[in-house]
Amino acid sequence: xxxxxxxxxxxxxxxxxDGPGVRxxxxxxxxxxxxxxxxxxxxxxxxxxxxxxxxxxLIKEVLKYKSFIQKGGVTISGGEPLLxxxxxxxxxxxxxxxxxxxxxxxxxxxxxDEAKKALEVTDLVxxxxxxxxxxxxxxxxxxxxxxxxxxxxxxxSIKKPMWVRHVLIDGWTDNDKDLTELADFLTTLDxxxxxxxxxxxxxxxxxxxxxxxxYEFKGMLPPSEERVQNAKDIFKSKGIAL
Ligand code: SF4
Numbered sequence: 167x168x169x170x171x172x173x174x175x176x177x178x179x180x181x182x183x184d185g186p187g188v189r190x191x192x193x194x195x196x197x198x199x200x201x202x203x204x205x206x207x208x209x210x211x212x213x214x215x216x217x218x219x220x221x222x223x224l225i226k227e228v229l230k231y232k233s234f235i236q237k238g239g240v241t242i243s244g245g246e247p248l249l250x251x252x253x254x255x256x257x258x259x260x261x262x263x264x265x266x267x268x269x270x271x272x273x274x275x276x277x278x279d280e281a282k283k284a285l286e287v288t289d290l291v292x293x294x295x296x297x298x299x300x301x302x303x304x305x306x307x308x309x310x311x312x313x314x315x316x317x318x319x320x321x322x323s324i325k326k327p328m329w330v331r332h333v334l335i336d337g338w339t340d341n342d343k344d345l346t347e348l349a350d351f352l353t354t355l356d357x358x359x360x361x362x363x364x365x366x367x368x369x370x371x372x373x374x375x376x377x378x379x380x381y382e383f384k385g386m387l388p389p390s391e392e393r394v395q396n397a398k399d400i401f402k403s404k405g406i407a408l
Contacts, residue, residue, distance in 0.1 A: 172224060172253040173215035175206070175245060179231050185269035185290060185329075187238025190228045194253070197246040199273055200308040201296065202382050203335060205370025209245040221256040229264065239267030241292070248276035251284040258287035271331075273307070274314035282320070290359075291321055294331045297339050298348040306338060322355040330358055334389045334397055335366040345397050349404040360407040363397050365389050 173195040181191035196212035197204075208214065219227070228240055240261045247254055247270060258268040270284070271292040285291070295314060297303040303311035321328050330352060334340050352358050365388050374381040389397075398408055 169220075170253050170256055171218050171220060172250055172257065173212065174217040174219060174224075175209045175215060176217070177227070180234065181241060184241040184243055184271055185239060185292060186267070188235055189238040189241045189269070190231050190235050191241045191243055192224065192257075194242060194244045194247045194250050196249045197244055197273075198249070198309065199246065199275060202306055203333060203366055203370075203386075205367070205373070206245065207370065207373050207377055207379060212249065221253060221260055224257055225260040225264070228261070228266070232264070232266075235266065239269060239289070241269040241271055243271035243292075246273055246276060248272055248281045248284060251276065251278075251280035254284040255280075255287055258284065262287055262289075272317075274317035275309055277313045277317040277320070281317070285321070285324075285326060289327065291326055291328045292331055292362075293318060293321070293328050294333070295348060296333060297344060298351055299344045302338060302344065306335075318355065322357050325357045328355075328358050329360050329362055331362045331364055332397075333364045333366055334394060335383075336387065336389050336393070340389055340393050340397060342396070342400065345400045349401045349406060352401075352406055353404050358406070361401050363394060363401070363408065365394050 175193040175195045178191040181189045184191050193209060195209055195215035197210045242254055261268050267289050268287060269290040269292055270288045273294050296306055300311045367388055371381055401408055
């Protein structure tokens with residue numbers, strides 16, 4: 167029996183947007199980034215979790231849904247899940263023993279030996295590259311881009327399947343130069359299976375207000391369909407699957 171306790175923000179039993187198929191999604195608590203568009207700012211505080219469970223308790227919960235997620239799997243998201251890399255490792259090990267596919271949704275910011283160990287039992291990484299431009303990345307997230315790039319290179323070197331995610335935000339991440347640079351960078355990697363362009367949305371704005379944090383993107387609109395298509399076309403033109 168493991169002594170590790172996971173700090174959990176919430177669950178979603180029938181997730182369909184965080185990896186292939188129908189999935190049980192676990193959102194872990196805690197994040198060191200402060201993305202200006204974050205739709206889960208209530209997941210930031212490491213000790214603000216509502217649920218605590220051991221990996222064994224969590225797998226028991228997941229197995230109640232096994233017949234529904236057999237062809238999909240389990241995804242751990244956040245917050246930044248690799249802040250609890252040991253918990254991810256123990257829990258994903260149990261998932262794999264049950265024959266469940268494991269996906270990890272990460273910013274790539276926590277890149278250390280514990281994170282590498284968690285990646286050993288991760289079948290798919292959903293890696294969020296918020297911008298390929300270091301200045302934009304820093305302005306958007308409050309942290310440096312460097313670790314994420316190191317993690318991407320590492321994932322490519324061990325041929326770990328990756329779906330790269332990119333949130334498209336008017337005036338921040340939708341300019342052709344940065345999109346082309348990101349696409350070019352991805353073509354140098356070995357294990358990117360596809361890119362997901364995620365148009366910015368305002369669904370989390372009310373949480374910022376509830377928490378009394380200023381939402382700098384107040385009034386920011388989602389990108390137009392044309393800009394989303396333009397971004398997709400840039401990736402497609404480089405032979406990248408979407
Ligand atoms: S990495 Fe995710 S959880 Fe953390 S601030 Fe950014 S969007 Fe929010």
